[in-house]
Amino acid sequence: MTQHIADVDLRGLSAKAKEFLGIDDSPEAERVRQMIADADRAELEAMRARQAANRNRAYARQRPTRYAQAGYDTLTEDQTHNGKIARWWDSGPRSLVLAGAARTGKTTAAYAITNDVHARGAWTVVRTAADLSAALKPDSGEPLAYQHAVECDLLLIDDLGRERVTDWWLEQLQRIVDARCSNNRRLIATTNHGVNATGTYDDLAERYGYPVVERLIDDGTVLFFDGPAMRNVVREW
Ligand SMILES: Nc1ncnc2c1ncn2[C@@H]1O[C@H](COP(=O)(O)OP(=O)(O)O)[C@@H](O)[C@H]1O
Ligand SMILES: [Mg+2]
Known part of the structure; x- marks a missing residue:
């Protein structure tokens, strides 16, 4: 020594x-x-x-401003999944896929988690799949985007499945989910794909290939949102 x-x-x-x-x-x-x-x-x-x-x-x-106030106590019963959303960071599996039709409150539930985890001091990175793809491009002006996506304590990929899939993006996504999986880092993805949890897995596998989806869901779970579509309807002004 x-x-x-x-x-x-x-x-x-x-x-x-x-x-x-x-x-x-x-x-x-x-x-x-x-x-x-x-x-x-x-x-x-x-x-x-x-x-x-x-x-x-x-x-x-x-973070889009509409999700700035999202918290565990503002979620509807359908969104809480019997407390699993609020318990996930402390005692849930490594990764979490929130799936379901548009406007069932997936992104809000995801931000309830990230707002809490971020406030508790963990390094949290939030991006839509399309924004992440754009940020990773060499000319994006964000040379550290890949490093941040791989190294942060919690990564939220919102709206996985709405971005354009190219060979380049598949390779980036594969590298990110591989690296996070290997280092046991936490990940949340939201997606509109699938009509139930199994359907989500199959749809994502068809879109990204099994290796990506295996790593995405490895040591993780799919929570399926099948509550009513939510709308911010303005009745008075
Ligand atoms: N618990 C909630 N209370 C009030 N508004 C909500 C709640 N959850 C979602 N919303 C609103 O409903 C709409 C759809 O929610 P969002 O989380 O974006 O759905 P998804 O990601 O499933 O498409 C958004 O305008 C959101 O602000
Ligand atoms: Mg959403």
């Missing part, structure tokens, strides 16, 4: 040996070393604070 010079007991060394080794253990030198260590720590803390602020900004920018 390597031992740092600061950990070595210098008291036994003669003044000559210290000079030969270039060791200065005077109180003044110790003070300077302490100042450097403090400055390093402060810089690291400032870097972490900047990183957290950047992630917060990115989350707020990527």
Whole structure:
């Protein structure tokens, strides 16, 4: 095991040996070393604070405003899935696919989770499949999009199945779900595909191929939303 010079007991060394080794253990030198260590720590803390602020900004920018207020307590009975939505982050399986027809409240349920997880300090990245695909393009102006999609604590891919599927996108999606699966990182996807949970699996497999869907759902589950379609109907103005 390597031992740092600061950990070595210098008291036994003669003044000559210290000079030969270039060791200065005077109180003044110790003070300077302490100042450097403090400055390093402060810089690291400032870097972490900047990183957290950047992630917060990115989350707020990527989340559509209509889902900003989504929370476990605002979900309807149909959306809660007997508390599974609220329990998922703490005790649910690695990945979660929320499937069902349009406007059954899948995206709102997904944001109930991500808003909570984000507020609790986990690095959360939210994107529609189409936006993620666009962000990964070399000329998107987001050179870190792939790294963020792979490394964040929780990735939400909203509306999987509405984006255009090309060989390039299939490869990107495969790499992302593989990497997240290998590193046991959590993932939520929402999709309109399928008429029930099994149908969702089959439809997605047909669209993306079995390897992608296996990794997407590996150590995970499909929750099927079959409640009534929800609409924000304005009656008075
Ligand atoms: N629990 C809820 N309370 C109020 N409005 C909701 C609720 N869940 C969904 N909505 C609204 O219903 C509409 C459809 O919900 P959304 O989650 O986008 O459905 P999906 O993703 O299944 O298409 C949206 O306008 C959303 O804001
Ligand atoms: Mg949706």
